[in-house]
Amino acid sequence: MILFCEDCGQKNDSRTGITNGRAVFVCSSCGYQNNYLLSPSRQSESQSDRDLFSAVQQDGRMVGAFMYDVKKGVTKAGMPVQLQSEDIQNLGKRLSRGFEKGLVALPRLCSMTVLIADKYFFVTRQNHGLYLILVANTPDLPEHFSRYIVQ
Amino acid sequence: MNQEILFKEIQSVIQSMTTLDRVSGVVLVDHNGSILFKNINTSILLPKSIAACAKSLLSINTGQFKYAALMQQDHSSILIFPVQGPTFFGVLVQAADGHNPTSLLAQKIQTLLTDKKLLYGGTVSKRR
Numbered sequence: 001m002i003l004f005c006e007d008c009g010q011k012n013d014s015r016t017g018i019t020n021g022r023a024v025f026v027c028s029s030c031g032y033q034n035n036y037l038l039s040p041s042r043q044s045e046s047q048s049d050r051d052l053f054s055a056v057q058q059d060g061r062m063v064g065a066f067m068y069d070v071k072k073g074v075t076k077a078g079m080p081v082q083l084q085s086e087d088i089q090n091l092g093k094r095l096s097r098g099f100e101k102g103l104v105a106l107p108r109l110c111s112m113t114v115l116i117a118d119k120y121f122f123v124t125r126q127n128h129g130l131y132l133i134l135v136a137n138t139p140d141l142p143e144h145f146s147r148y149i150v151q
Numbered sequence: 152m153n154q155e156i157l158f159k160e161i162q163s164v165i166q167s168m169t170t171l172d173r174v175s176g177v178v179l180v181d182h183n184g185s186i187l188f189k190n191i192n193t194s195i196l197l198p199k200s201i202a203a204c205a206k207s208l209l210s211i212n213t214g215q216f217k218y219a220a221l222m223q224q225d226h227s228s229i230l231i232f233p234v235q236g237p238t239f240f241g242v243l244v245q246a247a248d249g250h251n252p253t254s255l256l257a258q259k260i261q262t263l264l265t266d267k268k269l270l271y272g273g274t275v276s277k278r279r
Contacts, residue, residue: 105200117215
């Protein structure tokens with residue numbers, strides 16, 4: 001989730017800095033120590049992300065999930081420990097690039113499923129430059145997760 | 152596989168694909184997006200975009216990328232398969248009728264290509 005610095009207005013990604021509905025983080029741009037109450041809708045958004053990653057880890061049909069920002073790289077990951085962080089960065093980079101190329105062919109593209117090494121990668125763009133990737137063992141996402149990826 | 156035989160095999164598979172439910176056209180492109188064979192209006196199915204998308208995905212794990220399904224909200228989609236050569240199939244799929252999900256169609260075509268030993272990877276040495 002993107003959080004804005006109260007002091008300089010710079011965008012920050014601070015998923016781990018959200019506690020009890022408050023945004024608590026040091027701005028990556030100006031170093032200001034932020035500590036402010038999130039609006040109810042943003043609190044809900046943060047909770048939704050946590051629910052998703054937690055549910056992925058508990059479902060045996062799922063392999064993992066991560067979010068990839070084309071400018072910042074991987075912003076949140078719940079992937080198997082065998083994968084190193086550079087592997088996940090590389091996956092995010094190439095999957096997002098593939099999606100961008102696909103947009104040229106299909107301007108109303110909403111999701112992409114890729115079968116690589118017997119794993120199904122479900123890719124969707126959350127907003128400009130930010131991608132959610134869910135990885136499953138099955139060609140169709142379990143119903144609980146399909147609301148995150150329009151298939 | 153001899154290039155001429157390979158191309159004939161691919162053409163044969165393309166013909167059988169077009170008889171599948173929901174498939175409205177197929178295009179075969181090389182790595183640069185040049186069309187090698189088609190049976191659809193290419194202004195609908197952009198060959199260079201297919202090649203660019205496939206190349207990006209192929210570079211993740213060469214030989215292990217089996218297909219990509221690019222889906223629109225109306226459930227029409229493009230399926231991309233890397234085939235021997237390597238070249239790429241782009242398959243245009245019509246909007247769903249609610250009974251045949253794109254994933255099923257993708258698996259069917261993947262099986263077809265695997266049976267004919269046309270799917271890229273496995274027996275082909277790694278390339279970058």
